[in-house]
Amino acid sequence: MSTDTPGTSGTQGTETYGGGAGTYLDPALTAALARDPSALDLRTTRAAVVFWDISGYSRIADALQYDRTTELLGNIGEFLTGAVLAVQRNHGIVHKFLGDGLIAVFGSSLGAPAAATATAGNRPDSALARPALTAAAELRAEFPQMADRWVASSGAPDPRIWQVGLRCGIAIGDVHHGRLGLGPMSALALLGHAVNLASRCCAGAEPGQVLVSERVRAAGVTAFGFRPAGPPRVLKHISGAQQLWAAGAPHREAR
Template identity: 80%
Template sequence: MSAGTRGPDRYEDGPGGFLDPALAAALARDHSALDLRTTEAAVVFWDISGYSRIADALQYGGTEFLRNIQEFLAGAARAVHRNHGVVHKFLGDGLIAVFGSSLGDPTTAGSRPDSELARPALTAAAELLTDFPGLADRWVASSGAPDPEIWRVGLRCGIAMGDVHHGRLDLGPMSSLALLGHAVNLASRCCAGAEPGQVLVSERVRAAGDGAFDFHPAGPPRTLKNISGPQQLWSVGAPHREVL
């Protein structure tokens, strides 16, 4: 992580994983706080389109590549935390975040309005989408590459919500934080189907965010890999003033 950004914390009971600071604090208070449970949540995937091209172009000259990735991921984590989410996992040039899960705080379990799950996720996505072009422009300006166009990248995002299985898996000498369920798969497919600069969400997220964000149909219902039935996906437009 960049200077001034707190790094991830290790599990106390083994070397098997890293934790968002909020979850690490919960684990320090209560060893059972991260036990696997079913919880309603909004799941967000972010991915940088075009970064594989940069990695291929740089080959072994990866110092700048790594510095840029750290800058993006640190900023993404801050956006997640500002909106009361937790970072589940960093995935190369992307990450997965969870909003509204009761993991680490079982007292928040139970029925919650969909808007309390979806709107923080949508707000974090909007903040990152607003900040990313400036970040990418700095990468181009500082690249020093013979062809700076290789640094032209775009941020994609996918959001879905529903029941997820969230918590610690004990794997012998290792531990891993699981995040499983239909909403996770759907958020991943939304992200994969998004265009650079686009946030693509499920119908349930659109309904929960209606009135706080503008939404536009992302074409007709589409068939997604390993998702049953055609899915109507929505592209997220500008947040309404009161959300900012």
């Protein structure tokens, strides 16, 4: 899966990238680009990829689009702000906004000096899984309060329309991350098996669930609880049946 279309404007930055003003670029990458124009060159690194998506929000947007556009956009802005902060607290990079969702990367060497790429590739999976799982746990804990505020302020005659939930998917693997294309047509790309798998995990998650690959579970089991998310399943465009796991709360001693 490629995510090489620039994201929408974000609340944490309006930097210029790829020839277009107003496209969100993570502040860490903006600073790196200012230091070195080659800092965003496409490179391969091992990383944890995280997808988030608000289930049910498209239904709300469709039902209220003519009357509550400002409110709907404000809600999404609140969520994306909280998500960006959770990613940044845990030293990840926000790759792209996807409407009412986003993609983040933990452990990518993008923006670091070229010499750091090899070092990044030597990091154990646990060093990638733990910050990704922590960010997912933090955002999962924060989301119900956001949704409650949206319901309270909506004035909708049927509050059931505001039944939304946060879904999350996480996978670890080699990813290709960086600028792809030529000149003003370039964009920040994220490609690789882990990107596909994280996307499928998110799509298969229940509302409120953080669904992860076996590799993430193995890397995070000392810090987080996990339970099987049913039997192994076949995922679109992923070879072989995959055992997925629902991530629970961090172990008390790991907090």
